Each structure stands twice: as structure tokens, then as C-alpha cells.
Amino acid sequence: MSAPVLAKPQLRGLLSKRLRFHITAAFVLSLGCATMYKFGVAEPRKRAYQNFYKRYDAVKDFEEMYQAGVFQYGK
Incomplete structure (x- = not known):
């Protein structure tokens, strides 16, 4: 019995791919x-x-404010 083979993760271009998505999403949300x-x-x-x-x-x-005495003045 052999173990299943895992696919290699994508490492090249991963940052640019994710940045493209997140920058677009940020622009649309803003x-x-x-x-x-x-x-x-x-x-x-x-x-x-x-x-x-x-x-x-x-x-x-x-x-109205003058009649109510709001304004004060000195001598």
C-alpha cells in the first residue's frame, strides 16, 4: 500500500495572483x-x-437674541 501523492503547491506567481485579487476587491469596496x-x-x-x-x-x-440679552458689552 502506497501513500497518496500530494500535488505541489503553486509558489511562482502566487503573490501577484493574490495581490491582483485583493487590490481589485479593496478598490471595489472603497x-x-x-x-x-x-x-x-x-x-x-x-x-x-x-x-x-x-x-x-x-x-x-x-x-431675538438682542431682546433676550445674549449680547453683552462693556463700558
């Missing part, structure tokens, strides 16, 4: 994360700022 951030965080934040400044009146806000 592109996906950037897209998710843009549409999940940046765009809603941009819309929220636009909506706020559409209705914001700086003079009215100043008058």
Missing part, C-alpha cells in the same frame, strides 16, 4: 463605501443646510 457615504450622509446634509438657509433670517435672529 468605491462602494464612498458612494454610500455620498448618498447616505453628504447629500442629505447638503439638503438640510439648503432648507435651513432658505428660511433663515439673520436680522430676525439677531433681534
Whole structure:
């Protein structure tokens, strides 16, 4: 009875083969994360700022703070 012969492992080009796969995967994942951030965080934040400044009146806000005594001045 003889022992089964194991196939030799691939050693030549193994690093480049694995790097090609991992660099491609990293690029795709980073592109996906950037897209998710843009549409999940940046765009809603941009819309929220636009909506706020559409209705914001700086003079009215100043008058309210002035009436509330927020601003202090020395003699």
C-alpha cells in the first residue's frame, strides 16, 4: 500500500495572483463605501443646510437674541 501523492503547491506567481485579487476587491469596496457615504450622509446634509438657509433670517435672529440679552458689552 502506497501513500497518496500530494500535488505541489503553486509558489511562482502566487503573490501577484493574490495581490491582483485583493487590490481589485479593496478598490471595489472603497468605491462602494464612498458612494454610500455620498448618498447616505453628504447629500442629505447638503439638503438640510439648503432648507435651513432658505428660511433663515439673520436680522430676525439677531433681534431675538438682542431682546433676550445674549449680547453683552462693556463700558
